[in-house]
Amino acid sequence: MNLLCVAFFLFILGALLALLPGRGGDKTATLLGSGSAILGCLCGLVAAGQSLLGGGAVTFFLPWSMPGGAFSLRLDGLSAFFLLPLFIVGLTGALYGAEYMKGGKERLRPGLHWTWYNLLILSMTLVVTAANGLLFLFAWECMSLTSFFLVISEYDLAEAVEAGWTYLLATHLGAAFLFAFFLSASALSGSLEFASFQVLGQLSLPVASALFLLLLIGFGSKAGIFPFHVWLPDAHPAAPSHVSALMSGVMVKTAIYGLLRLSGFLPAGPAWWGGLLMAIGIIGALFGIAMAAMQRDVKRSLAYSTVENIGIILLALGFWMQSRANGHHVAAAFALAGGLIHLLNHALFKSLLFMGAGSLMHGSGSRDLNRMGGLMRRMPVTGLLIVCGGLAISALPPFNGLVGEWFIYRALLESGTVLSGLPGFFPLVLIGLLALVGGMVIVVMTRIIGIALAGEPRSQAAARALEAGWPMWSSMAGLALLCLAGGIMPVLLLQVAGRAATLLDPAAATMLADTAFEPWWLGIMAVVLLGCILAAYTLLRWRQGREPVPTSTTWGCGFAFPTSRMSYSAESYTELPQSALFCSCLTPSTEDGRTIGFFPEVTRFFFAAPDPVLARLFKPFFRWAADVCSGFRGLQAGQLHVYLLYIFSATILLLFWVGQR
Numbered sequence: 001m002n003l004l005c006v007a008f009f010l011f012i013l014g015a016l017l018a019l020l021p022g023r024g025g026d027k028t029a030t031l032l033g034s035g036s037a038i039l040g041c042l043c044g045l046v047a048a049g050q051s052l053l054g055g056g057a058v059t060f061f062l063p064w065s066m067p068g069g070a071f072s073l074r075l076d077g078l079s080a081f082f083l084l085p086l087f088i089v090g091l092t093g094a095l096y097g098a099e100y101m102k103g104g105k106e107r108l109r110p111g112l113h114w115t116w117y118n119l120l121i122l123s124m125t126l127v128v129t130a131a132n133g134l135l136f137l138f139a140w141e142c143m144s145l146t147s148f149f150l151v152i153s154e155y156d157l158a159e160a161v162e163a164g165w166t167y168l169l170a171t172h173l174g175a176a177f178l179f180a181f182f183l184s185a186s187a188l189s190g191s192l193e194f195a196s197f198q199v200l201g202q203l204s205l206p207v208a209s210a211l212f213l214l215l216l217i218g219f220g221s222k223a224g225i226f227p228f229h230v231w232l233p234d235a236h237p238a239a240p241s242h243v244s245a246l247m248s249g250v251m252v253k254t255a256i257y258g259l260l261r262l263s264g265f266l267p268a269g270p271a272w273w274g275g276l277l278m279a280i281g282i283i284g285a286l287f288g289i290a291m292a293a294m295q296r297d298v299k300r301s302l303a304y305s306t307v308e309n310i311g312i313i314l315l316a317l318g319f320w321m322q323s324r325a326n327g328h329h330v331a332a333a334f335a336l337a338g339g340l341i342h343l344l345n346h347a348l349f350k351s352l353l354f355m356g357a358g359s360l361m362h363g364s365g366s367r368d369l370n371r372m373g374g375l376m377r378r379m380p381v382t383g384l385l386i387v388c389g390g391l392a393i394s395a396l397p398p399f400n401g402l403v404g405e406w407f408i409y410r411a412l413l414e415s416g417t418v419l420s421g422l423p424g425f426f427p428l429v430l431i432g433l434l435a436l437v438g439g440m441v442i443v444v445m446t447r448i449i450g451i452a453l454a455g456e457p458r459s460q461a462a463a464r465a466l467e468a469g470w471p472m473w474s475s476m477a478g479l480a481l482l483c484l485a486g487g488i489m490p491v492l493l494l495q496v497a498g499r500a501a502t503l504l505d506p507a508a509a510t511m512l513a514d515t516a517f518e519p520w521w522l523g524i525m526a527v528v529l530l531g532c533i534l535a536a537y538t539l540l541r542w543r544q545g546r547e548p549v550p551t552s553t554t555w556g557c558g559f560a561f562p563t564s565r566m567s568y569s570a571e572s573y574t575e576l577p578q579s580a581l582f583c584s585c586l587t588p589s590t591e592d593g594r595t596i597g598f599f600p601e602v603t604r605f606f607f608a609a610p611d612p613v614l615a616r617l618f619k620p621f622f623r624w625a626a627d628v629c630s631g632f633r634g635l636q637a638g639q640l641h642v643y644l645l646y647i648f649s650a651t652i653l654l655l656f657w658v659g660q661r
Contacts, residue, residue, distance in 0.1 A: 153243075
């Protein structure tokens with residue numbers, strides 16, 4: 001706890017010091033802000049590591065004068081598990097951002113940026129360690145506001161401001177449900193201290209279900225679960241890349257933490273709680289990866305991929321809850337392990353990919369895949385690290401993405417073989433749907449890697465691209481090495497997840513400890529495959545050195561020289577799954593660009609893939625709400641005697657209410 005308090009101090013110090021140099025001291029502000037964030041994350045990593053190794057819980061309590069409030073902290077296995085990716089990504093993001101913000105656009109003010117960055121890490125740390133409802137809500141609001149200011153860093157761009165306001169609206173709608181939960185929990189338990197919430201375990205099923213739904217909607221809007229994901233695809237591309245990594249890799253997971261922590265105080269839920277999470281999870285995974293396959297903006301594609309991965313995590317956690325309710329403890333243990341491990345793995349490889357996308361954006365000057373191309377030859381280190389991230393997110397060995405999904409598949413297979421009849425059929429259906437999601441992930445990643453890194457440059461800026469600076473590629477290299485270590489030594493991931501599982505489901509944690517030998521097979525397979533890859537690469541380079549491979553021009557369908565316009569575009573690459581797999585609501589809008597006649601005019605092909613949930617559900621609702629709210633503008637009369645009447649009426653009503661009580 002002392003180290004954690006030192007980390008708090010360093011984050012606050014960094015937030016203040018970054019403002020001191022002013023507009024003329026951008027380099028000094030970056031040094032002070034990023035340096036404090038790095039040191040604070042290092043202290044936090046040591047504290048989280050000690051908690052995970054020690055296995056005990058430490059607390060800190062400092063009363064406030066505010067009613068119901070207290071600076072009450074608790075660091076245990078569950079909070080330490082979520083602090084681990086927070087400090088890893090926060091540290092690498094600070095190092096990456098020190099170079100990313102250098103020589104940037106004039107509208108980006110490094111001092112303010114690092115102030116919000118330090119405060120964002122501080123607020124997320126408080127969210128994960130808070131043991132008081134009022135402190136939790138305070139930290140939650142601070143996290144929302146600081147991330148909002150980071151999203152609108154380029155505040156003179158209309159798309160960034162619009163994305164920021166959409167995010168702020170969505171997160172505060174979710175916060176309203178969290179306020180309702182804490183007010184209800186405080187009324188039922190008599191306190192806002194989490195320790196007093198233990199009495200919620202005695203609630204009746206209808207009341208507990210209502211509180212669970214409040215938590216699901218409140219935290220689901222921040223986690224980006226379907227259909228509350230509408231803010232995520234706009235906010236992540238608008239933010240700087242290291243902030244996108246922190247938001248996508250870590251911030252959305254704080255909502256998963258809140259759901260696990262607070263639902264743990266409720267009585268053991270019925271099977272339909274888990275079934276609801278499973279349905280939301282698999283629908284979100286299918287929807288997210290389908291939308292990711294149609295985006296030409298590389299960061300927007302990765303943002304939709306986050307929706308898909310959150311769906312996989314919810315699927316695993318929902319299956320854990322359902323299996324536990326039905327008494328299938330082995331399947332529950334595997335599902336819980338798979339969900340927690342995939343949560344940790346996603347934080348690593350998705351942060352790596354967002355940072356890689358930022359490096360490509362710096363090199364090509366655009367987030368548009370159709371403006372990239374040929375960047376592997378010009379940015380070989382960045383390209384190699386993006387390929388590593390692509391292998392990890394595709395659950396291909398020797399990287400860590402396979403480990404979490406392996407346990408999820410094991411849970412589904414375990415349940416499908418034990419159960420009989422119709423109940424045993426559903427896990428097998430989920431296996432097929434999860435495999436479909438995995439196949440689409442490979443399509444999305446080969447699309448990004450093939451179009452952005454391979455081929456010829458598709459723009460002048462891409463042809464002049466240079467490798468990213470060492471702080472940027474070293475941050476990505478650190479994350480890539482962690483992804484590789486997780487694939488080679490999956491037992492470590494299981495042990496870390498087991499610490500968190502001990503608090504959530506002690507019986508499942510015991511079973512996982514007894515079956516710890518299983519991940520060794522994944523590690524051995526990863527090592528063997530890695531050795532084969534290195535041997536094949538060495539042999540290929542040796543043969544190329546001895547016998548140069550002849551090169552020739554690709555046939556260009558009658559054209560004298562091939563051009564980038566002859567290659568696949570980001571839209572055409574996924575035309576097959578669009579036409580064969582996607583439902584009509586996901587069909588992109590296009591305008592045909594076919595030429596007609598012997599001397600046709602210049603034509604263009606237009607392609608757009610808007611989010612159907614946002615376009616058909618939320619935007620009409622927002623417009624209706626705005627119209628309703630505008631009808632109350634007449635209450636703002638601007639006359640003093642009218643406002644005095646409001647005050648007098650409110651006072652009378654309050655006195656009447658107090659008198660009745």
